[in-house]
Amino acid sequence: MNYSKSELHRRLRAVFESAGYRRYKMSKFEEYDLYAENKDFLVSENVLTFTDLDGRLMALKPDVTLSIVKNCPEEGIEKLYYHENVYRAAGLSFKEIAQAGLECIGKIDEYCVCEVLALAAQSLRTISESYELAVSHLGLMRQALEAAGLNEPAKKEAFRLIGDKNSDGLGQLLKREQIDGDASEKLLKLSQLDLPAEDASGEIRKLLSELAPQDSIDLFCDTCELLGSEFSSAVRVDFSTVGDLRYYSGIFFKGYIDGVPSGVLSGGQYDGLMKKLKKSARAIGFALYLDALDPLFEDGQDVDADILLLYKDNVPAAEIFKAKKALSENGESVCAMSSRPDNMKFRKIYTVDGSGVRRVE
Numbered sequence: 001m002n003y004s005k006s007e008l009h010r011r012l013r014a015v016f017e018s019a020g021y022r023r024y025k026m027s028k029f030e031e032y033d034l035y036a037e038n039k040d041f042l043v044s045e046n047v048l049t050f051t052d053l054d055g056r057l058m059a060l061k062p063d064v065t066l067s068i069v070k071n072c073p074e075e076g077i078e079k080l081y082y083h084e085n086v087y088r089a090a091g092l093s094f095k096e097i098a099q100a101g102l103e104c105i106g107k108i109d110e111y112c113v114c115e116v117l118a119l120a121a122q123s124l125r126t127i128s129e130s131y132e133l134a135v136s137h138l139g140l141m142r143q144a145l146e147a148a149g150l151n152e153p154a155k156k157e158a159f160r161l162i163g164d165k166n167s168d169g170l171g172q173l174l175k176r177e178q179i180d181g182d183a184s185e186k187l188l189k190l191s192q193l194d195l196p197a198e199d200a201s202g203e204i205r206k207l208l209s210e211l212a213p214q215d216s217i218d219l220f221c222d223t224c225e226l227l228g229s230e231f232s233s234a235v236r237v238d239f240s241t242v243g244d245l246r247y248y249s250g251i252f253f254k255g256y257i258d259g260v261p262s263g264v265l266s267g268g269q270y271d272g273l274m275k276k277l278k279k280s281a282r283a284i285g286f287a288l289y290l291d292a293l294d295p296l297f298e299d300g301q302d303v304d305a306d307i308l309l310l311y312k313d314n315v316p317a318a319e320i321f322k323a324k325k326a327l328s329e330n331g332e333s334v335c336a337m338s339s340r341p342d343n344m345k346f347r348k349i350y351t352v353d354g355s356g357v358r359r360v361e
Helices: 005-018 032-036 065-071 110-127 138-148 152-163 167-176 181-191 201-208 214-234 271-276 290-297 317-327
Strands: 029-031 049-051 057-060 078-090 093-106 131-137 194-196 235-238 251-257 265-269 282-289 305-311 334-337 346-353 356-359
Touching: 005 078, 005 093, 005 110, 005 290, 005 305, 029 032, 029 065, 032 057, 032 065, 065 093, 065 271, 065 282, 093 110, 093 290, 110 131, 110 214, 110 251, 110 265, 110 282, 131 138, 131 214, 138 152, 138 181, 138 201, 138 214, 138 251, 152 167, 152 181, 167 181, 181 201, 194 214, 201 214, 214 235, 251 282, 271 282, 282 290, 305 317, 317 334, 317 346, 317 356
Parallel strands: 131 235, 305 334, 305 346
Antiparallel strands: 029 057, 049 057, 078 093, 093 282, 131 251, 194 235, 251 265, 265 282, 346 356
């Protein structure tokens, strides 16, 4: 990555705002009950709590989505993005973790789903040209497992095996449950499906034609084809990409960046969470784990400001302001100082004096 964290944040904001999403700002605290009642939705059950002056048990927020959903209106549609810190257990201590993401809540239609997926892909591409967005559809997979004859416990086990990419275990489960040979073969192939989105429709239709409603298949295939046309092979259909079935009900996706060992983005349609919170609206969104990107900055490219502007004591303040304004026109951050600090890092260094502005490093 050839720019700083602050520049990355600015570029991500530009991606979100270009689609009409507005910034959501929230308090660092939330009543603990919200998280206690939805621990399954959290990455960790450990929540940092304290007693407020009025006696209420409060929590430093471990999640942004729950707070947004709690406060969303029942009517209309909300398109929100955020850049917040959350507080989660990491080993034997709590850690402040930076997150960015967005939520689309309300009357979710095909366009909303495609838009959120496209914004997820754009966010990844903003970080690196070497990225991948893996997309699956938990609703279609659930319907296929039900149509094949699996009961609820067997479905849960099947999803676990699919997420673990354990084809042998899934085959044994289907055999044990005496699933028809043709249906079993299709389910095994579906669980292993991993193709560029633009090439996946034919295989999806072939494998699901007798196991899921045709209109749902058509809708997912249309989405895949649209994403494939926009992002080529960077968006893939991978049915081993699974999330918590108690909350995620339809499309689910994860994002990866070359050079980062773990996934950096996760999202999907979470109608199950909306129902649990007694909300009639539907919702889809994603979170981008900014701290996971730290390996990309380990080569010294992470800086305190993009540009250091050094000025002599005799340079008028007006000239310094003029030079700083010119250097920041492309959105880069500029720190003006009379001497170079030892404890700060910059990508570029300029000087301003009576002869003008020039780059020295």
